[in-house]
Amino acid sequence: MDVFLPRSLEEALAMKAERPEAVPLAGGTDLMVELNFGRLRPPAIIDLTRAAELATHRQEDGHVFLGAGVTYAAIVNELPGFKPLVQASRSVGSPQIRHRGTVGGNLGTASPAGDALPVLAAYDAEVVLRSQARGERSMPWHAFLMGPKKTAIAPDELIVGARWARIRGPGSFSKIGTRNAMVIAVAGLCLVIDEDHRRVNVALGSVGPTIIRATPAEEQISSAMASSGAWQDPSTAVSEQVIDEFAELVASAARPLDDVRGTAAYRRHGCRVLARRSLAWALSERRLPTWL
Amino acid sequence: MGAQRAKVADVVVRTRVNGEWREAEVWPGASLLAFLREQLGLFGSKNACEQGECGSCSVWLDGALVCSCLVLAAQANDREVRTVEGLTDAGRLHPVQEAFVEAGAVQCGFCTPGFVVAVADLLEKDASPSPATVREALSGNICRCTGYAKILDAVNLAAARLLERT
Ligand SMILES: Cc1cc2nc3c(=O)[nH]c(=O)nc-3n(C[C@H](O)[C@H](O)[C@H](O)COP(=O)(O)OP(=O)(O)OC[C@H]3O[C@@H](n4cnc5c(N)ncnc54)[C@H](O)[C@@H]3O)c2cc1C
Ligand code: FES
Ligand code: FES
Numbered sequence: 312m313d314v315f316l317p318r319s320l321e322e323a324l325a326m327k328a329e330r331p332e333a334v335p336l337a338g339g340t341d342l343m344v345e346l347n348f349g350r351l352r353p354p355a356i357i358d359l360t361r362a363a364e365l366a367t368h369r370q371e372d373g374h375v376f377l378g379a380g381v382t383y384a385a386i387v388n389e390l391p392g393f394k395p396l397v398q399a400s401r402s403v404g405s406p407q408i409r410h411r412g413t414v415g416g417n418l419g420t421a422s423p424a425g426d427a428l429p430v431l432a433a434y435d436a437e438v439v440l441r442s443q444a445r446g447e448r449s450m451p452w453h454a455f456l457m458g459p460k461k462t463a464i465a466p467d468e469l470i471v472g473a474r475w476a477r478i479r480g481p482g483s484f485s486k487i488g489t490r491n492a493m494v495i496a497v498a499g500l501c502l503v504i505d506e507d508h509r510r511v512n513v514a515l516g517s518v519g520p521t522i523i524r525a526t527p528a529e530e531q532i533s534s535a536m537a538s539s540g541a542w543q544d545p546s547t548a549v550s551e552q553v554i555d556e557f558a559e560l561v562a563s564a565a566r567p568l569d570d571v572r573g574t575a576a577y578r579r580h581g582c583r584v585l586a587r588r589s590l591a592w593a594l595s596e597r598r599l600p601t602w603l
Numbered sequence: 604m605g606a607q608r609a610k611v612a613d614v615v616v617r618t619r620v621n622g623e624w625r626e627a628e629v630w631p632g633a634s635l636l637a638f639l640r641e642q643l644g645l646f647g648s649k650n651a652c653e654q655g656e657c658g659s660c661s662v663w664l665d666g667a668l669v670c671s672c673l674v675l676a677a678q679a680n681d682r683e684v685r686t687v688e689g690l691t692d693a694g695r696l697h698p699v700q701e702a703f704v705e706a707g708a709v710q711c712g713f714c715t716p717g718f719v720v721a722v723a724d725l726l727e728k729d730a731s732p733s734p735a736t737v738r739e740a741l742s743g744n745i746c747r748c749t750g751y752a753k754i755l756d757a758v759n760l761a762a763a764r765l766l767e768r769t
Contacts (some may be wrong), residue, residue, distance in 0.1 A: 312631040314614050314677040336675060340655055346632050347653040356631070358678050384667070405743020406721070408655055410667040411674070465622040492742030493656065 313355040320364040321439070324469060326357050328443040331466035337365075337380055338411030339422045340404065341520045365415065365471065376439070378472040379415025382425040383427075386414070395433065395501050399426045399484040405493050415470045418455065421462045424495050424517040428456065430484050432514035432522045433501040436475035449474065456521045477511075480504035481596035483589045486516070487581040488572075497573040498581035500561070502589040504597065509533060509542045511593075513586065518578045519566035525586075528560035532590065545597035554590060561586035618679045620645070621689030629676045636660045638676035639686060647687035647716045651745075658744030659717040661724075662686045668724040670743070687716040690723060698768070699723045702761035703754075710748035718744050722758050726765055732758075 315333065317323040327333060333355035336342050347352035359365055365380030368390065375393070377386075383400035387409070391397060403409055405425050418438060419427040431452050438455040441447045444467060452473075455463050464470065482503035487496030488510075499516035511532045513525040532553070541547040567578035613628040616638060627642035634653070639645045639662070649659035653672045660671040663685040671684075690697035696704070699722045709715050718741065725732055725740040732740065737758050746754060 314631045314675070316677060316680060336678070339673045339675060339678070343634060343675065344654045347634060347672060348674075352632070356675065356677075358675065360678055402653065405658065406724075406740060407658060407661060407668055407743040408673075410669050470742045490742075491741065 312353065313356045315355065315359060317359075318361050320362040320469070320471070323357055323359055323362050324441060324443040324467075327469055328467050330355050330357075335359050335419065337413045337416045337419070338382060339415055340408050340412040359415075359469070361423055368472075370477065373477050374474055375477055376472055376474045377414060379418070379470040380413050381472075383409035383412050383414075395430045395482045395484040395503060396427070399430045399486075399499075399501070400476050402426055402486055402494075402496075404485070406476075408493075409489055413475060418470055418473070419462070419464075421456050421458075421521070423459055423461050423519060424499070425501055425522075426484070426496060426516065428452070428488065428522045429501040429514040429516040430435075431473050431475070432524055433482065433503040433512040434475040434478060435512065436473045439467045439471040439474055440464060441471045445473065452522070453524075459520045472598060477504045478503055478507075480506040481562050481593045481600070482512075483592055485585050485589055487585065495572060498565070498567075498578045498584040498585060500582060500589060502586070502593055504593050506542075506597075509537060511536075511590075513561055513564075515561070515565055515582055517567075518582055523564055523566065525561045525564035528557050528564060528586070532557045538594040539593075545594075545600075549590075549594055554587060557590060559585045616642075616676045616680050616765065618681070619683045621685055622636055631677065632768040633676045634663070634672050635662070635674035635679045636671035639671060639684070642676075642753065645686055645688050649713055649716055651713065655743075657714070657717070658741075659714050660723060661717040661744065663696050663720070663724065668721060669736070681732055687720050690719065696721060698764045699726065699757075699761040702757040702764060706753050706757035706760050708749060708753040708757035710746075714744060714746040714748075718746065718754060722761060725758075726762055730766055730769075 317325045334353040336356050337359045365378045367378045371502045383403045386400040414427045417427040436452050437449040484501045486496035486499035496517040498518050501514045503512045515523045535553045562579045562583040565579050565582045567575040569575050614631045617626040629638050651657045651659040655670045655673045661673045721744050
């Protein structure tokens with residue numbers, strides 16, 4: 312086994328071009344477990360933690376770029392304006408895990424339970440990839456996440472980060488699990504209200520083979536808010552019936568399975584509860600716009 | 604595992620551990636935890652789960668609290684590591700260690716080094732943490748013996764002692 316310690320993204324890409332079978336290593340919170348338990352014996356490992364470019368984030372012309380190597384701890388400290396992303400990051404593992412774990416690693420693992428993923432999906436984020444030979448390309452999150460633990464990355468590519476158009480409006484990430492910390496979600500949900508486009512985006516994690524957008528529910532609530540005039544006037548009440556319908560549509564978008572962490576029925580119910588709560592939070596925040 | 608390790612070439616890792624540069628050859632896939640224990644003979648950091656769940660291997664890597672079982676030893680090359688061994692001062696226990704002894708927060712002791720490191724980390728950042736902050740800060744450390752009550756007592760005692768000193 313070879314270990315490479317590139318000092319920049321450029322060097323890392325050159326190594327990946329030469330050794331496409333080499334496995335990139337960021338925070339190691341997924342990969343090291345595989346290595347420690349002998350489930351993975353890669354011919355080579357490329358450490359990405361010295362590639363400073365990957366650990367950066369920036370905002371430019373209404374867009375946000377989040378480097379693949381930004382840790383959850385850094386998100387919590389440095390990106391307070393992105394509440395759903397911060398909430399998801401705070402819910403990951405423990406302080407020790409958040410100091411190492413990265414969004415790039417969450418994307419690379421592509422687990423349906425990856426907590427950053429529903430947030431990227433609700434933001435309509437693109438995943439930015441780069442190779443030495445072909446340069447940079449990006450694709451929507453749903454094209455990148457092809458299935459459980461399966462992504463569209465090419466063997467000579469690295470994930471550079473995620474990019475999305477900044478959304479103006481309230482939102483949240485919440486998840487259901489057995490403890491307040493160190494928990495793989497039984498169900499996770501990110502809801503984001505996009506005031507400029509008058510849309511509500513809802514993404515679900517842990518309740519299907521990959522992240523799911525609850526499109527019928529999004530359309531129902533967006534148009535109900537349009538016909539009641541709630542978009543123009545945030546104080547307009549959204550009826551209980553509309554909220555019930557919304558929660559029901561979110562629950563029916565889930566494609567859960569029974570497993571050791573929960574039954575399909577429980578997961579679906581979890582989505583219903585998370586949907587109601589996050590819509591209620593967002594609607595009340597619209598009345599007192601702390602997100603501005 | 605031993606046989607498999609013998610077959611592959613080792614890498615040399617050089618790390619500043621508790622203020623002193625240390626260098627050793629290690630299997631390329633070895634964790635920082637294995638490096639500290641097996642190569643450097645620092646047995647304070649414990650190996651219980653090797654999957655980031657228990658926190659008994661907690662150390663500081665460039666000042667950040669991490670599970671050393673989830674860091675590749677080579678990733679710590681040229682970096683600064685501080686372990687539980689680095690907390691004692693000229694053979695004198697750190698106030699957090701003293702508090703664990705006095706509060707009876709140690710039973711089998713296996714989790715203790717990890718807790719001591721996590722508590723020291725917390726109190727360096729927040730001298731008088733709220734109960735919720737303490738629980739959150741220790742959520743990555745598992746103890747199978749004490750039921751945590753005495754560990755929380757030890758945190759309060761350590762916090763009080765450290766505040767007195769300053
Ligand atoms: C105790 C514990 C608790 C956890 N709790 C949670 C949780 O609550 N929620 C959650 O979502 N996850 C959790 N995880 C899983 C893990 O922490 C996350 O998936 C994390 O985001 C992985 O990031 P990493 O940097 O550590 O990835 P690594 O382990 O370094 O890498 C993961 C995968 O991504 C690939 N990769 C990493 N970076 C790149 C890149 N730039 N380009 C190409 N490929 C790349 C690697 O090759 C590997 O396949 C937990 C893990 C542990 C051990
Ligand atoms: S041994 Fe590292 S967290 Fe358990
Ligand atoms: S004292 Fe035994 S595990 Fe904590």
